[in-house]
Amino acid sequence: MTTPVALTRAETVDLGEGVTRLGALVAIDERTGWVPPGTTGFEPFNVYVVREGDEALVVNSGPAVLAGTVLAQLGTVFPSGSLAVALTRNEFEVLGGLAGMLAAYPGAQVVYPGAGSILDWVEFRQTIAGVEHDLRREVPIVTHPFFGGDFVLGGDRKLHFPIPPLGTLSFAWIADERSGALFTSDAFGFLHVENGEPLVASELPARVTPEYVAAHLAKRFYWLQAADRRAIKAALGQFFSATRARLLCPTRGRVIAGEATVAAAVDLVMSGIDLIEAG
Amino acid sequence: MTNDDAFQSAYIPSLRLPRPVAGALWWGGGCSDVKRWGGRFLDEPIHRHQYCSCYWLLGAEKTMMVETGHGAQWPVIEAQIEQVLGDRRLDYVFPSHQEIPHAGNLGRILAKYPDAVAVGDVSDYHLYFPGIDRDRLVDNVPGDRIELGDRTVEFLEPVWSDLSTTLWAFEWTDRVLFSVDVMEYSHLDGPLSCGLMSDEIELPSDEIRKLLVFLLQPGARDTPMEPGLRRLRELFSALRPRVVAGSHAAPIRDNLEVFIPWILEEYAATGSDSGRLGGVRAEWSELLASLAG
Numbered sequence: 299m300t301t302p303v304a305l306t307r308a309e310t311v312d313l314g315e316g317v318t319r320l321g322a323l324v325a326i327d328e329r330t331g332w333v334p335p336g337t338t339g340f341e342p343f344n345v346y347v348v349r350e351g352d353e354a355l356v357v358n359s360g361p362a363v364l365a366g367t368v369l370a371q372l373g374t375v376f377p378s379g380s381l382a383v384a385l386t387r388n389e390f391e392v393l394g395g396l397a398g399m400l401a402a403y404p405g406a407q408v409v410y411p412g413a414g415s416i417l418d419w420v421e422f423r424q425t426i427a428g429v430e431h432d433l434r435r436e437v438p439i440v441t442h443p444f445f446g447g448d449f450v451l452g453g454d455r456k457l458h459f460p461i462p463p464l465g466t467l468s469f470a471w472i473a474d475e476r477s478g479a480l481f482t483s484d485a486f487g488f489l490h491v492e493n494g495e496p497l498v499a500s501e502l503p504a505r506v507t508p509e510y511v512a513a514h515l516a517k518r519f520y521w522l523q524a525a526d527r528r529a530i531k532a533a534l535g536q537f538f539s540a541t542r543a544r545l546l547c548p549t550r551g552r553v554i555a556g557e558a559t560v561a562a563a564v565d566l567v568m569s570g571i572d573l574i575e576a577g
Numbered sequence: 578m579t580n581d582d583a584f585q586s587a588y589i590p591s592l593r594l595p596r597p598v599a600g601a602l603w604w605g606g607g608c609s610d611v612k613r614w615g616g617r618f619l620d621e622p623i624h625r626h627q628y629c630s631c632y633w634l635l636g637a638e639k640t641m642m643v644e645t646g647h648g649a650q651w652p653v654i655e656a657q658i659e660q661v662l663g664d665r666r667l668d669y670v671f672p673s674h675q676e677i678p679h680a681g682n683l684g685r686i687l688a689k690y691p692d693a694v695a696v697g698d699v700s701d702y703h704l705y706f707p708g709i710d711r712d713r714l715v716d717n718v719p720g721d722r723i724e725l726g727d728r729t730v731e732f733l734e735p736v737w738s739d740l741s742t743t744l745w746a747f748e749w750t751d752r753v754l755f756s757v758d759v760m761e762y763s764h765l766d767g768p769l770s771c772g773l774m775s776d777e778i779e780l781p782s783d784e785i786r787k788l789l790v791f792l793l794q795p796g797a798r799d800t801p802m803e804p805g806l807r808r809l810r811e812l813f814s815a816l817r818p819r820v821v822a823g824s825h826a827a828p829i830r831d832n833l834e835v836f837i838p839w840i841l842e843e844y845a846a847t848g849s850d851s852g853r854l855g856g857v858r859a860e861w862s863e864l865l866a867s868l869a870g
Contacts (some may be wrong), residue, residue, distance in 0.1 A: 303707050324704060329714075331700025331742045331843035332676065390675060390705040412616025414609065415587035418649035419677050466795045467676075467739065520741035521796040526849050529799045555600045564698045 350452025436518030523577030593772025636725020648681020
C-alpha cells in the first residue's frame with residue numbers, strides 16, 4: 299500500500315519586490331539523500347516566482363510530490379499572463395511540476411540551456427481543454443540567458459544568469475537586481491526547518507556552525523573532498539564581492555534574508571569548505 | 578530556439594536494440610542526438626549521439642534491470658523490456674542514481690511489474706515518484722549482494738560519480754562492471770552507428786576524442802585525476818571485468834585493452850594534474866592485457 303508523502307506548511311511567502319516563494323515542507327528522514335546522516339527536521343522545497351506586470355518568471359518547478367500544490371499556489375499569485383519557467387538544473391527535484399505549469403499557462407516558454415532536450419524529459423503529452431498537445435512541438439525554449447546573459451521581464455527588469463561558482467549539476471544561478479534575490483539552485487540549502495522556524499531566516503541559528511555546513515557540503519558537493527578548494531573559494535569570493543545579494547533563495551532549504559545574514563552564510567560556506575575531510 | 582513543424586525528438590531508438598552482450602547480459606536503451614538539444618550544442622563541431630543505455634541480467638532464478646532507461650524513451654524501453662523478459666517476471670530494478678537518464682522510468686517500471694522492487698541507493702524516490710509503495714524501495718550500500726540464481730550482483734562504491742548517492746555494480750559470473758557515468762563515450766552520428774558495441778566500431782581518432790569523451794563528475798577540472806585512476810586500477814585488478822557496461826556508453830567488450838586506455842587518457846587530460854599525468858594509456862593497455870591473460 300502506498301503511504302502518501304506528507305506535505306506540511308504549504309505556504310506562499312512574499313519576499314518583496316514581486317518575488318514570491320511557493321512550496322511546502324517534507325520530512326527529513328533516513329531516505330533523504332541530500333543531507334548528512336542524522337539530520338532531523340523538515341525540508342522546504344522552494345519554487346520562486348518573479349512578477350513584473352503581466353509577466354512572470356518561475357524559477358524551477360519543484361519535485362513531483364509538490365506539483366499540484368505548487369501549481370495551485372502559482373494560480374493564486376499569478377492567475378494568468380505571460381509565463382516563463384527557468385530551470386537551473388535538470389534533476390527530478392526541479393522538473394516535477396514543469397509539464398503541468400506549461401499546460402496551465404498557454405504560450406508559456408522554458409528558459410533552459412539545451413542540455414538533453416528538456417521537454418522530452420517530462421510528461422510532454424498534455425490534455426489542455428480537452429485537446430491533446432505535445433509540449434515539445436509547442437513550447438519555445440529560450441537559451442540565450444545562460445552562461446552570463448540576461449532575461450528581461452516586463453520590459454526592463456533584468457535577471458542575470460551567471461555560471462554558478464558552486465553547484466552540482468547546476469547550469470545557472472539567477473540574480474534579480476530589483477529585489478536583490480539570488481536564486482542559488484542547489485547551493486546554500488543547508489538551513490532546514492526545526493521547531494516551527496519561519497521559512498525565511500533573517501538570522502542564522504546557533505546550530506549552524508562551520509562544522510554543520512561542512513557536513514552538508516560534503517553530502518551534496520561531495521566532489522569537494524578531492525577538488526582544489528582554493529579555486530572554488532576564489533570563485534565564490536569573487537562572485538559575492540561583485541554581487542550584492544539581499545536574499546539567498548535555494549531550491550531546498552530556508553530562504554536566507556538580509557545582507558548581513560547572507561554574508562554570514564557565505565562565510566560559513568567558505569569555512570565549511572575548508573573543514574570538509576579530504577577524500 | 579523555437580519549436581516548429583520540423584520538430585524531431587532528440588531521443589532516437591536503435592533498431593539493433595535490445596541485444597545480448599555476453600552470458601546473461603542484455604543491452605538496451607537508445608541514443609540522444611546532441612544536435613537536437615539546441616542552445617550551444619548546435620555549435621559543437623561534430624555531430625554526435627549520447628548513449629542512453631540500460632541493461633538486463635537474466636539469472637537462472639531472478640532477473641534484474643540495471644538503469645531504467647531514459648525517461649524520454651519509455652515507449653522504446655517498455656517494448657525492449659517485454660522482448661528481453663519474454664514470459665519472465667522482472668524481480669529487481671537498479672537505478673544507479675537519482676537522475677532522469679538513469680531513473681526516469683522507475684515509476685513506470687514498478688507499475689508495470691508489480692512484483693519488482695527497486696534496489697541500490699533508493700533515497701528520495703518517494704518524492705519523485707509519489708505513487709511508489711515505499712516497501713518496494715529497498716536500500717543497499719556498497720558490498721551488498723543480490724543473488725539471481727546463477728549470477729551474483731554486488732554493489733560498489735563508485736570511483737567518480739554525478740551524485741553522492743550513485744552506486745556502481747559488478748556481476749561476478751560474466752564479470753560485468755556497471756560503471757554508470759564513467760567510461761562513457763559518445764558516437765558519431767550516422768545511419769549505421771547506433772547500437773554497436775566497442776568491438777564492432779573503429780576506435781575514433783585521438784583528435785576528436787575530447788569531443789566524444791567526458792568525465793561526468795562535477796568539479797573535474799579542479800580535481801586531480803591520479804587518485805581516481807589509482808582506485809580504478811585497484812578495482813580492475815580485483816574484479817578483472819570482461820565487460821564494462823556504462824550508462825552513457827555501449828558495452829565495452831573484447832577490446833577493453835584498446836578502448837579503456839583511450840578513454841582514460843582523456844580523463845588524465847581533464848583534471849588539475851593533467852600536466853603531470855603521462856603514460857596513462859600505455860599503463861592501462863598493459864594492465865588490461867595482463868588481466869585478460
